[in-house]
Amino acid sequence: MAPNTFKLPDLGEGLTESEVLNWKIQVGEHVALNQIIAEVETAKAVVELPSPFAGIVQKLHASAGEVVPVGGPLVTFGDEAAESDTGNPRGESGDAGSGDRTPTLVGYGAPATSGHRPARRGRASQNQPSATVLPAATPQASAHNSQAEDSGARRTATRSTPPVRKLARDHGIEISSVRGTGADGAVLRADIEALIGAPQQDMQPEPATTGTVAGDRRVKISAVRRATAKAMVDSAFTAPHATEFLTVDLTESMQLVEKLRKHPLLKDVKLNITTLTSLIVTRLLGTYRALNSRWDAANDEIVEFGSVHLGMAVASDRGLLVPVVKDAQSKSLRDLAEELTQIIELGRAGKLSPAQLSGGTFSITNVGVFGVDAGTPILPPGQSGILALGQVKRRPWEFEDQVALRHTSTLALSFDHRVVDGKEASEFLAGIGAVLEDPGMMNIFI
Structure with a gap:
């Protein structure tokens, strides 16, 4: 059987290269069909590569840490009989006569008997x-x-x-x-x-460089960090951002979340204020469609999306990730909570696929989990709206003509002012706040 070379496949979303993080195989090892052979890192995710061939590993074409272009060779496989005929699959010993070079793990080295x-x-x-x-x-x-x-x-x-x-x-x-x-x-x-x-x-x-202090270190820019930086720069200098803020009383919503957690049909689901806010947002976007749109300069159009693909910002060891729940507007509270929990856990573990990190139409980020009151989020490229949730704190608040301690939070809505007018953005943000302050209003606003 002729050797088969597995080339780096297109992992989606126009990615042109990937970095080999680690190999799960070695030269001389027998590999089964669909066996995981390596982990590679793209600009969006860490991906496990299954083998499309079964056979003996003849050669690994890249080392861990090496960047391989799409279509570049990764592994060459041969059948077990062919390896036995060579008598030296690993290149560890053997006669190097006639000027032949001995195969090594990557590339070719000098003949073992040359003495050089x-x-x-x-x-x-x-x-x-x-x-x-x-x-x-x-x-x-x-x-x-x-x-x-x-x-x-x-x-x-x-x-x-x-x-x-x-x-x-x-x-x-x-x-x-x-x-x-x-x-x-x-x-x-x-x-x-x-x-x-x-x-x-x-x-x-040698004299220290001006402006440098002991303990400085250089950190290699990861693929995720590089992609995030490019996306943020492109967004910030392409879309005219505007941000509006609204502080709301979440006391009744917090009470509702606690009640839902105890319900027999939901007791095994992770519910929080972010889940409830996500449900409200996905329903309201059906009315305020400009917030679920994108500016298409090439065709001189505004594209209003028919579905809400909700992005949820996740902080991970690899950097900021925004996994997406597809068709979120049609999901029940339970389904939405389960999918959000799943993508957040996968994001933190670095196990999201490129498909799970693309296609978002509107995003939510919760800066409150870090003890932050508010922020001005930058739009993900191709989206016209992103909502930031601040921390929930008990503050003195006017309630029923008296001052009381209430659970409050500040919402921040950034939007693309080319697509969304201030009036529509304000009404959308006010609608979210109204339902969070009084969940019973959900049937009126949604």
Whole structure:
């Protein structure tokens, strides 16, 4: 059977590349059909890749930490018989006669019997230190390779990926002298990060860079952070944002949530004020359709969406994620609560698929969980409205002609002023507030 090469598939939403986080397989291992072979990180999610082939792993085409373009090779498989015929599937030993090169985990190395070893860089001068532990505060250009003393030795470039090389260069680390822990000695991002901030060795102290303090560190921009930053910049400088605020008395809504939690049909469901607000929002958007629209400049149109695909901002270790509940306007309180709970848990665990992170038409973010009273949220690209919920606090409040302690919260609605007029935004926000203050008004406003 001819070898089969699995290429990185298009994971959706126009993504052009993914970073290999880790391999679940190794060269020489037998892999079954649909077995998970690797985890890759896109700009939106961490995705587990199942194998479309069954067979013996002949070659891994990328190391952990390497960015692979869509369509680029990932793994080459062969059948077990073909591997046995080679007598050396792992490239760990064997005759390298006739100038053949022995297969290694990634790429090809020198013949095992040649006796040649990669040329090692000589020590650089003080003006161009080649130590692997330059402090992060004093990045310098990498030193040039010195001529190998052994004239028969072949100069071999250090295996690494462009992002790893850039990380090393930014920190003044000479990558050729780093001992890589990856496949075939490849230098991984973790190898460079382990050296950042390490004590200086065999170097004269250098003056600190202006404006730099001890303890500074550099953090690699993750795919999620990069995508979020681009989206926020595009949104902020494309859509004219406007934000309105409304502080509401949530006492009756809080009481309703507590009552619903005890109901036999809902006692196994996670309910909170965000769930109730989400239900109100999805119903009201059927009336205030401009808030569930997008500006289509290319076609000189405003697209009013027929369904509400509700985005819910989630803080995760990978950064801000906005998973989406599709067709939220048609879901019951129970169904909405279950789906919100599921996507929030998956988001925090980093297990959302790209499909679950795309297609939103209106979003909600709860900054109150961090003890914040209010904020001015930025619109997700392609959306015309986003609602921020502030923390629920007991405050002195006018109630039935007296001052009483009531549960209150501040709502903040940001909207695209090209699509939504102030009047419609104000009525929408006031409608949310009216129902939250008196849930019995739901039948009137929704």
